[in-house]
Amino acid sequence: MSEHNQRVVDQFTRWAKPFADLPIHAETSAMALTIAACAPTPDMNILDVACGPGILACTLAQHACHVSGIDITPAMIAQAQAREAAxxxxxxxWYVGDAMALPFEDGSFDCVTTRYSFHHMRNPAASLLEMKRVCREGGRIVVIDATPSPDTQSAYDEMERLRDASHTSALTLEQLRRIGADAELREILVDGYRLEACLDTLADAEDMPALITMFDTDIASGADQIGVDARHVGDGIHFHFPVSIVAWES
Ligand SMILES: C[S@@+](CC[C@H](N)C(=O)[O-])C[C@H]1O[C@@H](n2cnc3c(N)ncnc32)[C@H](O)[C@@H]1O
Known part of the structure; x- marks a missing residue:
């Protein structure tokens, strides 16, 4: 396994249970927009790449014929199995495996999704091509991820790396749409939502001082340079993830 992928596995082995339990990851209105973009039907065979604890996969399975979930972190797949069992x-x-080398034949799925994963990948364009490979012609590919604006991308990435060493870079919406066009996918939908979050629930204790300093500086400047509308609420720091949904036809 590459050094980077080992970093991902270390991060999400520690965070598997807290991530699975965090209510924002199953938030109803965000999930409704995501499901609408995936447009599942009872005859569809769907793959969710980097499925984590199976929150999206289990929701899609309520509307589809079959859903497979694959993730590189075994502890996340254990959470997904527990979710399914409930x-x-x-x-x-469920499969343990790498998004860059999916263990499926060409054209195996009607729809291939991935949520909140591209910002952990060194080469999201290559991952999108791999998603395209396993999707049948005329099938649907849906990517959901945080997309900072071009002028906040660098500060946003810095903030994310402070709380998660496996963060690479979040694409802007323009960059995400560009890798879809470069992969010769036909864009059919662009949507998005703000995912409201509380810093306390999202970082290890030892990372908090540096994060609080960065957020406090941003809030004091009033310039919103991180682009997440950070603010003090009670004695905590609240902000939102600027999430985009892009769906293409393969
Ligand atoms: C922020 S979590 C998102 C989990 C899930 N998609 C969701 O939205 O609830 C990111 C997930 O991506 C997985 N991941 C990162 N890089 C991966 C790769 N190269 N192959 C497979 N999974 C990967 C991690 O193990 C982790 O479970």
Whole structure:
């Protein structure tokens, strides 16, 4: 495994349970927009890449024939299995594996999704091509991820790396749309939402002092250079992730 992927596995082995339990990751209105973009139907075979604890996969499985989830972190797949076990769903299958080398034949799926994962990848364009490979012609590919604006991207990445060493860079919406066009995918939908978050729930204790300093400086400047509308609420720091959804036809 590459050094970077080992960093991802270390991060999400520690964070598997807290990530799975955090309510914002199953937030109803954001999930509704995501499901609408995926447009699942009862005959569809879907793959969720970097599925984490299976929150999106289990929701998609309520509307589709079958859903597979794959993630590089075994502890995340264990969370996904536990989530599935708490439902009556019988149409899910889980794999431990790398998004860059999916263990599936060409054209295996009607829809291929990935949520909140491209900012952990060194080469999201290559990952998108791999998603395209396993999607049938005329199928749907959906990417959901935080997309800072061009003028806040650098500060946003700095903030994210302070709380998660496996963060590479979040694409801007323009960059995400560009890698779709470069992969010769036909864009069919662009949507988005703000995911409201509380800093206390999102970082290890030892990373908090540097994060608080960065957020406090940003809030005091009034310039919103991180681009997340950071603010003090009570004695905590609240902000939002600027999330985009892009769907293409393969
Ligand atoms: C922020 S979590 C998102 C989990 C899930 N997609 C969700 O939205 O709830 C990022 C996930 O990406 C996975 N991941 C990162 N790089 C990966 C790769 N190259 N292949 C497979 N999974 C990867 C991590 O293990 C982690 O579970």
């Amino acid at each position: 439902t009556s769903l019988k149409n899910l299958k």
